Amino acid sequence: MTQTPEAEKIIKTLKNVAIFKGCDDKALERLAANAHLQKHTKGHILFIHGDEAARLYLVQSGWVKLFRETLDGTQAVVDILTSGHLFGETSIFEDDIYPYSAEVVEPSEIISIPLTNLKTEIETNNKLALNMLSAMARYRRQQDREIEHLSIQNASQRIGCFLLRLVNQSEDGAVTIHLPYDKTLVASRLGMQPETFSRALAKLRDATGLNVKGATIELENLNQLVSYSCAACSSEFPCKDLQAAE
Amino acid sequence: MTQTPEAEKIIKTLKNVAIFKGCDDKALERLAANAHLQKHTKGHILFIHGDEAARLYLVQSGWVKLFRETLDGTQAVVDILTSGHLFGETSIFEDDIYPYSAEVVEPSEIISIPLTNLKTEIETNNKLALNMLSAMARYRRQQDREIEHLSIQNASQRIGCFLLRLVNQSEDGAVTIHLPYDKTLVASRLGMQPETFSRALAKLRDATGLNVKGATIELENLNQLVSYSCAACSSEFPCKDLQAAE
């Protein structure tokens, strides 16, 4: 089969995404049929909650925010995704509408694939179905923890937990963390107001001795942060899964 | 194949569970091998967060609470399940431990099935895998809404939303709702303290004119409750899925 360079690039990316691991080349080609790779600037809306779901999306680079809005305009951030993360794929079941809106929040490269490709493939490709199940189970555990955090952690602890998930777990000793996007956005991701985020981060600094310079955060040692945040969590520190791709 | 009466009863139940719909009898028999149906009294612990996961559970009748506990003893309720709901099944992927604890909170009949049965079956039975994917996708949407509610609804609105989900959606006009379990438990399910629940319910009564007598709640018409609670939600009223079995 002859392929365009774009198609080749897409297939190469798919190979590294968890749910497509172990799929053979033919299957990937079928999945990637009519797929597109597009660059988007900050602020671009990929789709709106309630839109008819036609494609699934894969973040190649950059960041994408998933959110919903209530009638009175309040916004709830569902998740913020980066390289390797997939979204919009759950709409192949029952509903054919997107359950949230998606907005590009940093310059991004986004791959999109027709949902029908996935739907067709999954119906005959048990391996793919199992991969997807495994990914969904992982995501579900994340959501459970998310709910737990919202109900029992305070603002500073949630920030601490968020920072810990940005740290490469193999790192030890002094650590430098770089916030991947706006503080305002981090705040909304954690379900709090920007003002609260600012104050809670200051409180966290006083409590754990971390050092904040703009979007860069330095930490002499992880343990203090771990004991501060993870005390109010049912999981133990190296909390696996939490940052894993879908 | 000769079957015990218990096995027959179990298979009959499985047939009515969403994820087993469309499975043929042979498959159900394989799944039900070494399954048990047991009665449990209030307070019985089925398993603890972190236990090695060996079986999946299905509520035949009664209510089961899924929860986690932090080091300092605080408890977060993950979900409270009833007839037709399945739990513990996600442990067939990656982890082989239960991601939460499970406690019987009302006298219940619980079916349990070895996880290996499901694991084996799912690997060859694409229909089952697809059903399970569909169920997981539905559950995921519920979780998304749960997170949204925790971050943007207040206590009274969350109670209102909870009540609306107990109402048979086809009903209209005057409605009587019966709380299925302790108010204290409802409170924890909604992520609030019992005292807060009590006060928030009183506030909801004043705001929407519902009538509370112990565990029975009467409501002249749904609309007032809908407009009170659903204003702070991104979904529109007859919020499907939310009470659906996994």
Next chain:
DNA sequence: CGAGGGTTTGAAGTGCATCAAATAGTGTGG
């Protein structure tokens, strides 16, 4: 009838939201 758990009520405190305003930071065009 009394014990015990569930539920409500009261009083006080904490945490987060909100509104307002100051400050820092960034990118633009001159």
Next chain:
DNA sequence: CCACACTATTTGATGCACTTCAAACCCTCG
């Protein structure tokens, strides 16, 4: 390179929502 405009972030002041601790009340069941 500067001044300006605009946005992100911080800080202050205040109010409301929920929690916490305490105690009363109610209901059920032995």
